[in-house]
Amino acid sequence: MSFLSVRDVVTAYGKIEALRGVSLEVAEGAITCLLGPNGAGKTTLMLTLAGILRPRRGSIRFAGEDIAGRAPHAIVARGVALVPENRLVFPAMTVAENLQAGAYQRRDKNTVARDIERMFARFPRLKERAAQQAGTLSGGEQQMLAVARALMSRPKLLLMDEPSLGLAPLVVEEIFRIVTELHRDGVTIFLVEQNAHMALKVAQHFYLMEQGKVTFSGDPGSLAEDEVIRRAYLGSAKS
Amino acid sequence: MLVDFIQNTLDGLSTGAAYALLALGFTLIFGVLRRANLSFGPAIMFGAYCATWTHVNFGAGLLLLALITVGGAVLAGAYVERLCFAPHRGGSAIAAMVASFALWMQFEEFATLVLPRHLYAFPMLHEGDPIALGPFTLRADALVMLGAALAACALVWGTLYRTRFGLAVRALIEQPAAAALAGINVPWVFARVFALASALGGVAGYLVIATHGQITPMLGMWATMKGLLAMMLGGLGSLPGAVLGGLALGFIEAHSQWYLGPQMRDLIAYLLLFVLLAARVPWMTTRSAS
Numbered sequence: 001m002s003f004l005s006v007r008d009v010v011t012a013y014g015k016i017e018a019l020r021g022v023s024l025e026v027a028e029g030a031i032t033c034l035l036g037p038n039g040a041g042k043t044t045l046m047l048t049l050a051g052i053l054r055p056r057r058g059s060i061r062f063a064g065e066d067i068a069g070r071a072p073h074a075i076v077a078r079g080v081a082l083v084p085e086n087r088l089v090f091p092a093m094t095v096a097e098n099l100q101a102g103a104y105q106r107r108d109k110n111t112v113a114r115d116i117e118r119m120f121a122r123f124p125r126l127k128e129r130a131a132q133q134a135g136t137l138s139g140g141e142q143q144m145l146a147v148a149r150a151l152m153s154r155p156k157l158l159l160m161d162e163p164s165l166g167l168a169p170l171v172v173e174e175i176f177r178i179v180t181e182l183h184r185d186g187v188t189i190f191l192v193e194q195n196a197h198m199a200l201k202v203a204q205h206f207y208l209m210e211q212g213k214v215t216f217s218g219d220p221g222s223l224a225e226d227e228v229i230r231r232a233y234l235g236s237a238k239s
Numbered sequence: 240m241l242v243d244f245i246q247n248t249l250d251g252l253s254t255g256a257a258y259a260l261l262a263l264g265f266t267l268i269f270g271v272l273r274r275a276n277l278s279f280g281p282a283i284m285f286g287a288y289c290a291t292w293t294h295v296n297f298g299a300g301l302l303l304l305a306l307i308t309v310g311g312a313v314l315a316g317a318y319v320e321r322l323c324f325a326p327h328r329g330g331s332a333i334a335a336m337v338a339s340f341a342l343w344m345q346f347e348e349f350a351t352l353v354l355p356r357h358l359y360a361f362p363m364l365h366e367g368d369p370i371a372l373g374p375f376t377l378r379a380d381a382l383v384m385l386g387a388a389l390a391a392c393a394l395v396w397g398t399l400y401r402t403r404f405g406l407a408v409r410a411l412i413e414q415p416a417a418a419a420l421a422g423i424n425v426p427w428v429f430a431r432v433f434a435l436a437s438a439l440g441g442v443a444g445y446l447v448i449a450t451h452g453q454i455t456p457m458l459g460m461w462a463t464m465k466g467l468l469a470m471m472l473g474g475l476g477s478l479p480g481a482v483l484g485g486l487a488l489g490f491i492e493a494h495s496q497w498y499l500g501p502q503m504r505d506l507i508a509y510l511l512l513f514v515l516l517a518a519r520v521p522w523m524t525t526r527s528a529s
Contacts, residue, residue: 050420051419052416052419052420071419071424071425071426072419072420072422072425073419073422073423073424073425076420076421076422077422081420082420084416084417084420088414088416088417088420089414090409090410090413090414090418091413091414092409092413093406093409093410093413097406101406101407101410101418101421101423102421102422104403104406104407104410104421104422104423105422149421150420153421153422
């Protein structure tokens with residue numbers, strides 16, 4: 001039984017179906033990657049998994065439980081956390097308060113405090129800026145903060161929506177280094193990326209999504225990389 | 240001259256304290272739900288009318304009347320939240336506001352049905368003479384009003400910055416989508432913010448009718464106007480701004496009334512708002528509360 005199982009999910013904005021029957025699986029402990037051109041529906045899928053959007057049809061099962069259509073806070077309670085596109089840190093709160101917010105559902109104050117220390121150890125630049133307002137951080141620092149905030153809920157499945165978006169190449173490398181570290185520590189990661197090249201370097205399995213459907217499933221190397229990149233950025237030509 | 244100025248300032252600050260509470264209530268709802276609640280004032284009036292009804296039919300002590308006012312306002316606020324704001328949460332803001340306007344009418348009609356007279360006496364906080372302090376006169380109830388309002392503001396600040404609930408409220412104000420993703424139970428927080436805002440309004444409403452010694456059905460309209468005006472003067476969506484806007488409004492009204500007479504008092508306040516909005520002063524534009 002796979003960790004996360006998505007079957008024929010349809011999500012629509014009014015009359016427009018952004019997800020037209022998406023099916024995929026995420027294996028426990030692996031890094032699974034979702035690639036595809038803009039507008040393919042990748043973010044819509046992430047928001048559906050996180051409970052921000054309700055699917056019209058289809059099923060989403062996580063660790064044996066049905067989570068489709070549940071409220072976002074209920075999904076976090078079941079161990080799924082999303083690092084959203086564009087980070088969405090709480091700008092007027094300090095870095096430390098952002099981390100506290102990520103641990104909102106946890107009542108064990110002492111372990112939360114220790115987890116914050118562990119986040120600071122993993123992300124030293126956040127520690128330097130612990131009392132600074134999150135809105136004043138650089139893009140890369142905000143991305144790290146968004147990841148750390150999601151990790152504060154101790155998720156079993158971490159969803160990441162375009163973590164490299166808008167970041168300089170060196171920062172992107174750092175982000176992917178963190179992704180690899182998290183994987184090594186046993187966190188299951190489902191990663192949406194535009195940066196196909198970097199994503200394929202870390203993923204164990206990947207999916208291609210185009211126009212609301214999954215069009216390819218395989219491991220890195222099963223499709224020639226330039227073919228993957230072409231379809232990830234441009235989509236496949238309709239013949 | 241200076242004595243008059245200081246006296247007016249003191250008077251203005253104590254009415255301003257009530258305005259600050261009204262503005263805080265409005266701003267909490269606006270900042271968190273991103274909707275204007277047009278039934279905020281009427282819910283306060285409902286609470287005040289519950290207290291008046293109790294006083295007229297049974298008589299009651301000051302503290303009990305205060306509690307009934309606040310309790311009634313919170314109850315009415317919950318009614319508004321369930322009917323107008325919860326159903327339209329992901330949908331139209333206009334629908335929610337129009338619905339709250341309809342409930343405003345409902346509250347007023349209900350109030351005049353139960354207590355038909357245009358004006359009712361209400362037990363005053365302090366019946367005696369004002370306190371003389373040098374050249375100044377201080378009304379004891381105005382001091383109570385100022386003190387209660389300051390205490391309420393301190394309570395709100397403490398809640399927002401020292402409690403888990405406050406963290407959730409600030410998260411919702413600053414970044415609503417991320418707040419849900421952080422595991423915050425958004426509908427639950429919305430309902431409690433409504434209750435807090437209604438309670439603040441109830442305190443303000445009680446203080447006002449207990450210092451004036453009377454209540455009319457216009458209380459709802461009055462609270463709405465003053466609250467909105469103070470909120471906008473202080474910068475839409477800012478909580479410290481709401482407090483400052485309330486105090487500023489009290490200050491402006493007291494001095495306008497002194498130098499220009501009571502007719503000009505409201506005119507000056509609205510004129511100032513118009514000028515500030517027209518000049519697009521930076522602090523007036525919507526921003527997240529800090």
